[in-house]
Amino acid sequence: MEKEMRKYRGKFFPAVISALCAISIHLVSGTSCADPVAKPGARYERTNVILISLQCLRPDHLGVYGYRRKTSPNIDKFARRSVVFENAVSQANLTPVAQMSVLTSQYPRIHGMVSFEVTQDMVTQRTLPEILKYYDYTTAATVSSPEFFLRFDSGSGTVVNPGDVFSRSFDYFGRTIRGLAGRNVRRVPNESLQWIKDHKDKKFFLWIASGLIHMPYAASVPPPYRTMYDPPNYTPFWKRVALQSGEITPGEDPSYDVFSRVYHNDLYWGFSPVYHLTENDVNYVTSRYDAGVYYTDLFIGELMDLLDSLKLTEKTLIILQSIHGDDLGERGNYF
Numbered sequence: 503m504e505k506e507m508r509k510y511r512g513k514f515f516p517a518v519i520s521a522l523c524a525i526s527i528h529l530v531s532g533t534s535c536a537d538p539v540a541k542p543g544a545r546y547e548r549t550n551v552i553l554i555s556l557q558c559l560r561p562d563h564l565g566v567y568g569y570r571r572k573t574s575p576n577i578d579k580f581a582r583r584s585v586v587f588e589n590a591v592s593q594a595n596l597t598p599v600a601q602m603s604v605l606t607s608q609y610p611r612i613h614g615m616v617s618f619e620v621t622q623d624m625v626t627q628r629t630l631p632e633i634l635k636y637y638d639y640t641t642a643a644t645v646s647s648p649e650f651f652l653r654f655d656s657g658s659g660t661v662v663n664p665g666d667v668f669s670r671s672f673d674y675f676g677r678t679i680r681g682l683a684g685r686n687v688r689r690v691p692n693e694s695l696q697w698i699k700d701h702k703d704k705k706f707f708l709w710i711a712s713g714l715i716h717m718p719y720a721a722s723v724p725p726p727y728r729t730m731y732d733p734p735n736y737t738p739f740w741k742r743v744a745l746q747s748g749e750i751t752p753g754e755d756p757s758y759d760v761f762s763r764v765y766h767n768d769l770y771w772g773f774s775p776v777y778h779l780t781e782n783d784v785n786y787v788t789s790r791y792d793a794g795v796y797y798t799d800l801f802i803g804e805l806m807d808l809l810d811s812l813k814l815t816e817k818t819l820i821i822l823q824s825i826h827g828d829d830l831g832e833r834g835n836y837f
Contacts, residue, residue: 509559516671532629542561550818551634554805555604556798557597558646559824563795565789571731576803580822591789592826597649598668601711604627605668615667617701622666631707632671640706642674644694647825690714690722690801695808702812710805714798715837717761717828723797730796731789736782743769744776766834775836783830 513639515615561567564574567588593603595611602608602615608628612614645668667677674830677691679794694710740760767784768775773784779787802822809815829835 511645518534526668528624543678548817550705550814551707552805552818553599553604553630553707553709553803554646554820554822555709555825556715557649557713557825558716558828559795559798560830561596562825564826573595573792575801576799576806577822578805580802580820584820584822590823592824595826597647600716602627602629602667604825605631609689609745620667622670625629625667629671631709634707635671635673638705640701640704641672641708642676642697642701642706643668643698643709643710643711644676645709645720646693647716649713665761680704683702690798692801695805697816698805698808698812704813711825712798712801715790715791715795716799716826720793720797723793727797727800728790728793731792733782733786736786738786739769739777739779739783761836764834767831768834788830791811791828 538762563569563571565572565578566574568588592600594600598620599610599615599617602613602625603610606613606629608627614620614625631639631643635641651692676691676697676699691710691712694708697708698706714722761772764779767779769777769779806815809820
């Protein structure tokens with residue numbers, strides 16, 4: 503085992519550290535990642551690593567990339583003292599597939615997570631938390647994207663759970679739950695803040711994966727933030743259309759079922775279009791999406807403030823990434 507681990511001490515781990523340094527803020531020594539004097543052993547010995555993975559976040563809906571709305575003041579502030587990538591490509595449009603590429607630095611055809619229907623023994627590549635754990639890191643994940651933990655019956659008749667794969671090498675793998683009121687699991691994983699407080703004296707790797715921005719847009723965002731960008735005097739299209747089949751009650755927010763039936767901006771019920779989304783409808787949906795971005799940004803600000811208060815900022819490597827984007831009606835489709 504020791505001999506095998508030495509192979510990626512010299513190959514994989516320095517490459518991972520270099521990549522993380524290129525993507526994020528690192529203030530430990532005050533020198534650049536390219537500084538030839540910096541010795542990896544001393545420089546990274548006590549560095550915490552926080553990977554923040556946001557589902558369905560489009561760069562063109564952030565201020566740092568020139569968006570017109572003030573959706574991301576905290577992310578923008580973070581970006582001003584970080585290295586910002588302007589050309590990053592997700593390796594897949596499926597959440598677990600794309601994120602496994604981030605955690606392994608491998609293409610999907612190499613790491614094996616090629617769909618939702620993957621069992622633990624099909625993904626054998628070592629992951630970032632696995633390698634950091636070898637370097638005595640305490641590892642944890644707080645996840646609110648069900649794509650990382652939702653157990654389901656596959657088309658082949660096999661019961662699969664991405665959590666069996668993604669939870670490997672984590673000392674703690676926390677996930678949001680619906681609760682008694684059936685609350686949406688796609689919300690800000692606030693438990694990560696308490697985890698940091700409880701482990702502030704340890705060398706840790708924390709993966710925070712938030713699914714709040716994912717549709718149904720802003721469903722878990724509380725008032726008044728949920729409606730902060732809503733156009734005035736607008737009635738949501740799903741309230742104006744009588745859906746005939748399969749009674750659904752989306753209530754105040756659109757359900758996943760509604761958006762999954764939109765194709766080329768036509769709302770389908772059964773096999774027939776029953777309504778065509780207007781420009782106002784599309785703008786309204788975008789407003790709800792932006793509310794999710796803003797509420798997520800509030801969490802990012804709270805996280806940064808916590809790190810400052812615990813004096814962890816200067817010894818923590820922070821990576822903020824989008825797992826993949828969202829069509830957001832751009833080609834007449836959503837998600």
